[in-house]
Amino acid sequence: MRFTLGDSVGKGLQAAAAAEEASALVRREAGRGLPPGEVLGRLNTALAGASPSMDPVFCSALHGVAEIGEGPGCRLTVRLANAGHLPALVVRSDGRLERLYPTGPLAGILPGAEFGTTGSVLEEGDLLLCYTDGLLDAQCEGGRLGEGPVVAAARAHAGRPPEELVGALARTLSAPGVMACDDVAVLALRPAAA
Template structure:
């Protein structure tokens, strides 16, 4: 995967890799968010607007800006996704998107997250890589009355969290679960070979983009 961004936000080390579709001359709708919040929390998210071109890119910018605004106002992840869903459902032309967002609280190392039809978060800890349980929540833009449940875990020191769009794991003629397992295997190998303090960078380097025909975004985060 191509572009890499690494930064530290409110006690969380964050790295992102982003790649556009090989064949696409148009902008896509994949996006990520890493926003420091009042009180020391951090909002982490990735999302994917269906399609390419100006409509997808414009919607992506709008969703990202709205999520930032709502997170800064103190809304929880489930409330944020419900608001984004209503925003898309009000449009005269159907626009669909998926997203996962989590509020990390360094004070107690807790992550509270919600998802809208999106792929599960991965958690790497002590040589193991697991798929987190998925709270219920349909894709954005389908049902204006949809509700988005939340889940909560404690992220221990040394844990690594990964959020990603389907371009990272999707493969032709293979189930999406197989692609997710492929990413799990990539990260597991990265943990075995990474030097101390380099887990996040190595995990991003070892993640193989499985669908060159789609945009791909991978965000990794670990408490400092």
């Protein structure tokens, strides 16, 4: 299974058009079975080579592959490349967190940039959580929501189905006094119980 999450830098029609173009390119290149780093490398090349008559277009993106593990138990091996996107969180069933940091710059900034691959093995009860900055940038009474409530929700829902964590994050965004100022996308996946 392949998965992608991204966010274009900027707002308006040009950013929306760039996001749609980037999405189509990633789907096409991923469909060829390329490794995650190569998929983002091709996205970077396309964005960095955009017409000089257009404003520069950049985006953060992560693209990964999740494969069901061999042997007994419930295991999912995740490999991903990250072009300047927020770190993906690995939430262990006991509440421990690991961050899978970016493996390259924002796509479109540096022509010829290379994107490494990172990853993790998810055991039963673990999950991978990825999200866009719109989640952290939501405004609340104290200013910006930030990573604290996301990490707290992830720890509180450790070992639980991913849809419960996504629901908790949605409730956080719809709480009185909280206002999302940007689009929000959340992706959570875990190994399926045997």
